[in-house]
Amino acid sequence: MKILRRSILEELTLTNIYSNYSVGQLIEKIIHRDEAKLTSTGAVRATTGKYTGRSPKDKFIVKDALSADKVDWGNVNQSIEEEVFNQLLGKVIAYLDNQEEIFHLQAYAGADEKYKLPIQVINEYAWHNLFARQLFIPVEKDMEQLHEADFTVISAPGFKADPEVDGTNSEAFVLISFEQRIVLIGGTEYAGEIKKSIFSVANFLLPEQNVLSMHCSSNVGDEGDVALFFGLSGTGKTTLSADIDRRLIGDDEHGWSDEGVFNIEGGCYAKCINLSAEKEPQIFDAIRYGSVLENVALDEDTRVPDYDDTSLTENTRAAYPLENIDNSLEPSVAGHPNTIIFLTADASGTLPPISKLTKEQAMYHFLSGYTSKLAGTERGVTKPVATFSACFGSPFLPLNPSVYAEMLGEKIDKFDANVFLINTGWTGGMFGVGTRMKLSYTRAIVHSALIGELNDAETTTDEIFGLAIPKSIPGVPDEVLVPKNAWADKESYELEAKKLAGKFHMNFEKFTEVSETIQQAGPLYRPV
Numbered sequence: 121m122k123i124l125r126r127s128i129l130e131e132l133t134l135t136n137i138y139s140n141y142s143v144g145q146l147i148e149k150i151i152h153r154d155e156a157k158l159t160s161t162g163a164v165r166a167t168t169g170k171y172t173g174r175s176p177k178d179k180f181i182v183k184d185a186l187s188a189d190k191v192d193w194g195n196v197n198q199s200i201e202e203e204v205f206n207q208l209l210g211k212v213i214a215y216l217d218n219q220e221e222i223f224h225l226q227a228y229a230g231a232d233e234k235y236k237l238p239i240q241v242i243n244e245y246a247w248h249n250l251f252a253r254q255l256f257i258p259v260e261k262d263m264e265q266l267h268e269a270d271f272t273v274i275s276a277p278g279f280k281a282d283p284e285v286d287g288t289n290s291e292a293f294v295l296i297s298f299e300q301r302i303v304l305i306g307g308t309e310y311a312g313e314i315k316k317s318i319f320s321v322a323n324f325l326l327p328e329q330n331v332l333s334m335h336c337s338s339n340v341g342d343e344g345d346v347a348l349f350f351g352l353s354g355t356g357k358t359t360l361s362a363d364i365d366r367r368l369i370g371d372d373e374h375g376w377s378d379e380g381v382f383n384i385e386g387g388c389y390a391k392c393i394n395l396s397a398e399k400e401p402q403i404f405d406a407i408r409y410g411s412v413l414e415n416v417a418l419d420e421d422t423r424v425p426d427y428d429d430t431s432l433t434e435n436t437r438a439a440y441p442l443e444n445i446d447n448s449l450e451p452s453v454a455g456h457p458n459t460i461i462f463l464t465a466d467a468s469g470t471l472p473p474i475s476k477l478t479k480e481q482a483m484y485h486f487l488s489g490y491t492s493k494l495a496g497t498e499r500g501v502t503k504p505v506a507t508f509s510a511c512f513g514s515p516f517l518p519l520n521p522s523v524y525a526e527m528l529g530e531k532i533d534k535f536d537a538n539v540f541l542i543n544t545g546w547t548g549g550m551f552g553v554g555t556r557m558k559l560s561y562t563r564a565i566v567h568s569a570l571i572g573e574l575n576d577a578e579t580t581t582d583e584i585f586g587l588a589i590p591k592s593i594p595g596v597p598d599e600v601l602v603p604k605n606a607w608a609d610k611e612s613y614e615l616e617a618k619k620l621a622g623k624f625h626m627n628f629e630k631f632t633e634v635s636e637t638i639q640q641a642g643p644l645y646r647p648v
Contacts, residue, residue: 128242128272128302129224131213136221140264141246143253143410146223149246156247160424162409163438165416166247168309172415172433174316175292175308176515182297190324192520204287205295209304211286215279216244223249226267227256229318231452232382235331235375239318240269244276251311251412254439256318257386271301271321275314279306298324311414311439315389316516319373322384324518332376332527333384335513337361338369340454346381347570348374350512351463352491353435356544358390359559360463360566362402368448376457376531383452388445392416392436395427399559406444413438456535459570461542462512467492467504469546469554470603470617473596474565475587476574479532480641482539486511487525487631488624488642492545504551506620508627522633540569541587548606550616557600564595584617586644622647 129137141149147164150156156166180200181191191197216222223243230236239256243249252273259267280291292307294317303317319335326333336350337357346369349357358371370383371390390403392413397404407413407425414437417429427436442448462485464471477485489512492504510521517524532539544562548554568574568590579588580602589601599605607613621643628642 128213128274132217132222134217134219134222137224138221139224140226140258140261141223141249143250146246146250146253147410149223150250153246155245157418157423159413159418160422161407161411163407163411163413164247164250165413165418165425167415167432168311171292171308171310173310173435174312174515175290175294175310178289178292178308179294180288180296181518182295182299184297184299186299187518191518196514197518200287200295202297205297205304208281208286208293208295208306209302212274212276212279212304212306215276216242216274219244225249225252225256226259226264226269227252227386228259229256229322229384230375230382231257231384231386232375232377232379234379235326235329235377235382237271237322237325238267238269239271239273241273241314242275244278245309247412248275248277248311248314250410251439252314254387254410254412254441255315255385255389271303271318273303273305273314273317275305277305277307277309281307296320311412312389312437315385319384320516320518322373322375323516326375327519327523327527330378332524332531334374334376335372335511335516336374337371338374338381338383338454338457339363339366340369340449341366341570344455345459345570346454346457347459347461348381348457349461349463350486352489352493352509352512354391355463355465355491356562357463358388358403359400360562362400362445364402364447366447366570368442368445369452369454370442380453380455381457382454383442387439387441390438392425392427392438393430393434402445403438405446406440407438408440408444411438411440411444456531457537460532460537460539461566461569462486462540464491464541464543464545465504466490466543466545466620467506467551468616468620469548469550469607470613470620471541471543471545471585472582472587472589472603473543473547473557473561473600474569474574474593475541475582475589476577476579477539477541477587478641479529479539480637481587482532483525483529483634483638484628484641485541486528487521487634488627489514490624492551506623508623522631525634538569538575540574542566547600547603548608549612554606561596561600565593568593584614584621584643584645586642618645618647621645
């Protein structure tokens with residue numbers, strides 16, 4: 121039997137359902153229930169047990185009449201039967217019905233009035249509800265009675281699945297039913313699953329409205345010039361978009377419609393590893409009353425966060441509302457992008473810190489989505505691992521990557537955007553030998569790109585990757601711009617660069633539907 125999405129709360133008989141609690145009320149509940157600790161900044165700090173990152177192998181999409189012919193099924197989009205989903209849904213509702221209290225939030229995903237998605241979030245934990253309140257756009261008090269959720273997220277971390285009985289891969293599960301409009305989460309306390317599940321939903325629904333959904337951050341200059349920063353977690357999206365000289369539109373998820381760019385979220389979810397007031401002042405100052413810290417170490421006496429301590433995980437996180445960034449844009453809606461930046465954290469140390477891409481190269485590298493997956497982002501990842509994630513967001517894309525890529529290509533053409541590939545990873549050697557690119561160099565590079573200095577700059581072509589490298593950028597040593605020059609061992613550089621080029625070609629073999637010009641826009645070097 122299907123349970124209608126708007127009757128979920130009616131299925132629960134317990135009386136203590138706290139709807140749309142304020143930040144202060146939720147913090148009181150969090151402390152009273154001993155779910156988290158209050159820090160010296162006024163933020164609450166929660167720990168998430170063994171699940172300190174997303175669990176992609178435990179994520180499934182229900183295969184039904186709506187999704188069967190639309191979803192790009194495979195290792196990323198794993199299917200699960202409706203019967204399995206319904207049985208688990210019934211068990212989770214029964215589990216929540218036995219709790220003393222649960223928490224309910226009415227909100228939106230999408231800052232653009234034309235495309236916003238009404239949602240509701242039902243949480244076992246008060247701190248998860250606070251997290252959702254900061255990451256989505258809460259409904260205003262006088263609109264609560266009129267709000268009808270088009271999608272429901274149910275999060276019950278305390279409910280552990282039995283794989284043999286429930287048809288899951290482990291005790292944890294993230295299930296999406298597009299027909300019933302429900303996201304069902306259990307067995308994991310990692311709050312990021314809540315936000316990313318709704319992003320997956322947006323990636324299914326928005327393209328049907330001719331809106332390109334994007335895993336990127338975005339900001340806008342005083343002249344209305346918009347920049348997009350694509351990249352997987354840990355590549356610098358949040359850090360680089362938080363620019364004191366530009367207004368922040370959002371740090372992770374956006375839509376690009378015929379009218380321009382809009383933020384899908386109402387807050388930011390920043391990595392905290394080695395965070396400092398000197399290096400990232402806007403993010404550091406944003407973590408205050410009402411913010412949520414995940415797995416950040418605390419001084420037991422002073423409750424001062426220690427962002428350098430990775431004893432719990434390297435994937436330490438902070439969730440805070442956009443308004444905590446002093447120069448954020450409200451509402452978070454802007455015009456069409458002038459500059460598009462693809463971010464990669466290359467652990468091989470062979471990609472240039474910046475390259476100017478042709479349209480064909482832009483399509484190639486967008487579909488490739490190369491980076492090195494950094495430690496802690498997913499369970500089991502303890503050191504950088506080379507990975508290709510289509511459209512810089514494969515884990516969150518229900519549709520075939522070509523759908524998003526074709527939309528991006530059309531928009532690059534239509535709005536004449538300049539595209540750059542920026543490496544925030546290693547220089548002077550691979551991981552363990554070289555060093556991470558200095559943030560000051562990357563900021564100088566980004567600044568030059570945003571003000572248009574690199575649009576027609578003199579370049580040199582990388583002989584292995586075929587990328588156009590600017591010959592000079594203020595604030596960046598010339599030897600850093602050409603990766604080979606930064607390596608002491610030139611033979612090792614060439615060996616590693618050719619290895620990476622080979623990985624690009626091998627990965628791209630699956631994109632048989634793209635044009636020959638795009639297929640030929642990859643690295644010049646091809647393994648024999």
